[in-house]
Amino acid sequence: xxxxxxxxxxxxxxxxxxxxxxxxxxxxxxxxxxxxxxxxxxxxxxxxxxxxxxxxxxxxxxxxxxxxxxxxxxxxxxxxxxxxxxxxxxxxxxxxxxxxxxxxxxxxxxxxxx
Amino acid sequence: xxxxxxxxxxxxxxxxxxxxxxxxxxxxxxxxxxxxxxxxxxxxxxxxxxxxxxxxxxxxxxxxxxxxxxxxxxxxxxxxxxxxxxxxxxxxxxxxxxxxxxxxxxxxxxxxxxx
Numbered sequence: 001x002x003x004x005x006x007x008x009x010x011x012x013x014x015x016x017x018x019x020x021x022x023x024x025x026x027x028x029x030x031x032x033x034x035x036x037x038x039x040x041x042x043x044x045x046x047x048x049x050x051x052x053x054x055x056x057x058x059x060x061x062x063x064x065x066x067x068x069x070x071x072x073x074x075x076x077x078x079x080x081x082x083x084x085x086x087x088x089x090x091x092x093x094x095x096x097x098x099x100x101x102x103x104x105x106x107x108x109x110x111x112x113x114x
Numbered sequence: 115x116x117x118x119x120x121x122x123x124x125x126x127x128x129x130x131x132x133x134x135x136x137x138x139x140x141x142x143x144x145x146x147x148x149x150x151x152x153x154x155x156x157x158x159x160x161x162x163x164x165x166x167x168x169x170x171x172x173x174x175x176x177x178x179x180x181x182x183x184x185x186x187x188x189x190x191x192x193x194x195x196x197x198x199x200x201x202x203x204x205x206x207x208x209x210x211x212x213x214x215x216x217x218x219x220x221x222x223x224x225x226x227x228x229x
Contacts, residue, residue, distance in 0.1 A: 004156070041222070042222055042223075043118070043204055043206075043220030043221050043222045043223055044157075044204070044206075044218070044220045045220070046217045046218070049217075089156060089157070099159065099162055099170065099172060100145060100147075100162070100164075100208075101147065101159040101162065101172060101173070102157075102159075102218060104156035104157040104158075105156050106154050106155060106156045107156055
């Protein structure tokens with residue numbers, strides 16, 4: 001079945017460092033891809049999405065490009081802030097799945113130090 | 115304020131004691147779903163509902179029940195909780211199938227411990 005694999009965390013960075021969180025997927029069809037963020041004590045929020053190959057999703061300085069040839073959707077940010085500390089989840093949805101569920105990766109915790 | 119509200123936020127219970135986690139959304143969303151979050155496993159769908167009186171199993175439905183008698187409410191019922199149901203539970207909603215837009219609106223989570 002479809003699946004999402006993310007890099008293990010935690011990822012610890014200093015403020016203003018460059019961030020990459022790797023995400024690869026396995027899917028039989030043509031999924032849509034998403035990044036969700038979970039701040040401490042809160043539910044998940046959609047950060048960005050891409051619905052077809054070569055699309056780039058972006059929001060709040062974060063970017064991710066849907067790479068069909070490498071089945072990847074890596075999250076990047078040029079300069080992280082302490083307020084970016086959170087858990088980041090990569091997810092996919094299969095448009096042919098009647099349950100409309102999202103399949104999540106295991107999450108990557110990001111810690112940004114001042 | 116648009117939101118998904120879950121209760122209780124924290125609960126410690128004992129094996130076999132029936133419990134219900136409530137979920138309510140004020141956005142008039144048709145689609146609602148329950149996920150559980152476990153370390154190293156991400157979130158997995160338990161049940162979902164496309165509309166009132168329409169519910170179906172997700173990937174990990176064993177030991178859970180749901181109902182959808184009203185559009186805004188989607189309670190999760192554990193008839194006889196067991197320790198392997200210790201987890202963090204999230205309710206989510208969407209104006210249509212979450213997979214179409216990908217944007218699920220999540221509650222803040224309910225942390226359940228079964229002793």
